[in-house]
Amino acid sequence: MISKKVYRYYADCGKAYWTKRACLDHEKICICWKNAKFKTCLTCVHKNIKVDDDGEQSWQYNDCKNPEMNLNTMFIPAHEKADYICINCPKWELKT
Numbered sequence: 001m002i003s004k005k006v007y008r009y010y011a012d013c014g015k016a017y018w019t020k021r022a023c024l025d026h027e028k029i030c031i032c033w034k035n036a037k038f039k040t041c042l043t044c045v046h047k048n049i050k051v052d053d054d055g056e057q058s059w060q061y062n063d064c065k066n067p068e069m070n071l072n073t074m075f076i077p078a079h080e081k082a083d084y085i086c087i088n089c090p091k092w093e094l095k096t
Helices: 020-029
Strands: 048-053 060-062 077-080 082-086
Touching: 060 082
Parallel strands: none
Antiparallel strands: 048 060, 077 082
């Protein structure tokens, strides 16, 4: 029997690749909100995205756990369809 070690390379956004080159190429062009370089809620230790439901429809909203975060003045929506995700947050801290 032969045993081989296999390496997987993971980009900052969590996407996995079999080759280092492919992973590095992806990181150059990655615009994913799960990429830590964009300082979004999805990679923040203070993330607290909740779902509200009124019986007919549901929506998500941000209830940031950072006491220093002021959602009224510091919040920059990532996209019009994801207005509950903040991008380039001034109070962002990396989730470990």
